[in-house]
Amino acid sequence: MPAETRGDSAVKFEKPLTNARESKIIELLNKGVQIPNPQSVEISNDIDSDRISADNVVIHSGCKIFGSKTLILENTRLGYEGPVTIENCQIGSNVELKGGFFSGAVFLDKVQCGLGAHVREGTILEEQAGIAHTVALKQTILFPFVTLGSLINFCDCLMAGGTSRKNHSEVGSSYIHFNFTPSQDKATPSLIGDVPRGVMLNQNPIFLGGQGGIVGPCRLGFGITAAAGTIVRKDETRSDRLIMGGAGKEGNVAFSPGKYPSEKRIVINNVVYIANLIALRQWYDQVRSLFISSHFPRVLLEALQEKVNLAIEERINRLEAVCRKKPIDDRQDQASKSLKQRLELYEHWPELKESFSALPGEAAAADLRDQFLSSVGQGISTCGRDYIRVIQGLDPADSRIGTLWLQRIIDEIIAKSKKILPSFN
Secondary structure, three states, rough: OOOOOOOOOOOOEEOOOOOOHHHHHHHHHHHEEEEEOOOHEOOOOOOOOHHHOOOOOEEEEEEEEOOOOOOOOOOEOOOOOOEEEEEEEEOOOOOEEEEEEOOOOOEOOOEEEOEEEEEEOOOOEOOOEEEEEEEEEOEEEEEEOOEEEEEEOOOOOOOOOOOOOEOOOOEEOOOOEEEOOOOOOOOOOOEEEEEEHHHOOOOOEEEEEEEEEEEEOEEEEEEEEEOOOOOOOOOOOOOOOEEEEOOOOOOOOOOOOOOOOOHHHHHHHHHHHHHHHHHHHHHHHHOOHHHHOOOOOHHHHHHHHHHHHHHHHHHHHHHHHHHOOOOOOHHHHOOOOOHHHHHHHHHHHHHHHHHHHOOOOOOOOOOHHHHHHHHHHHHHHHOOOOOHHHHHOOOHHHHHHHHHHHHHHHHHHHHHHHHHHHHHO
């Protein structure tokens, strides 16, 4: 390698570097990390070398790695197609980040991200999920196997479905999740699949055809196919449906940003999304924690827990921005159901917000939880700590018990929110 020499003596560079930068790179090289062109790499002083594996980790030219929370496990390859910038990401085993910017995200085993990725905080890509080139993610959670094509903006979503890399949920190229409104809020998360069934890795895949989009907040069931070019504007929680969209309707009507046509749908969809995140937190706490191993160390589990907690906080804050808008005194609207809902949201938001923390899900359906965890423990005894193999190897009856446990958590949260907001029933 022309830029450095190996041996018993310290690594030497052809051109001088700043002492701090040189010291950190030499430390990683001597540890065994492969950096073919160290002159082109930037690694910040706060990087903890103990959190970067020496086992077949390759850092190609032009890469920049920042942040004391950064974790890089074995067989990871960075920057093969173009420069990669990493900032406080936790990267599992066998991951390929081929080019782009990655900050505050978690990548589990065998994730692949193509050139031009822009992946920001609150994002989780679980095992074997993947994105092609030029994809933007933020506050996005992709369950195992979910695949996104190219030229996609898919922020503020959770997507599940599929059983393998050959039978996976997919988003076609040039797809957009519309997550910002004329009222300048982002209370727009879309739930594509759900947590209670999605974590079992046994559901029909969801296909969102290219050149299309979803207007958040929206909910879609498993097995949904949205034809190419379709803009999905309505919930479809039934399974195995084909959604076809035609040309948009023309119109020119009076419009006031900030006055929502349907508070009920916006609020209910946000509550359902938050409830699913709380169920996912329980899944990470109770189930994922059983799979700690050299390939899934506790620090990676803690990263998942941190990100889902941040996701819950984000969604609560975004919903608060809607609920805390004081209703406008409109005499023509004083007797309407819509005004009653707006007033109820404004007055009872503190109580609703408190309900999300008062129902963490730990006590919900404890009998079902314990029964399910026992089945998972038996699977680990048979198959080892191979997460996908164990979960997919569960008896269907055991998977249903796990789904009932998580759904009970969600149902309790939704029921309490409807007691606080009776006009939303």
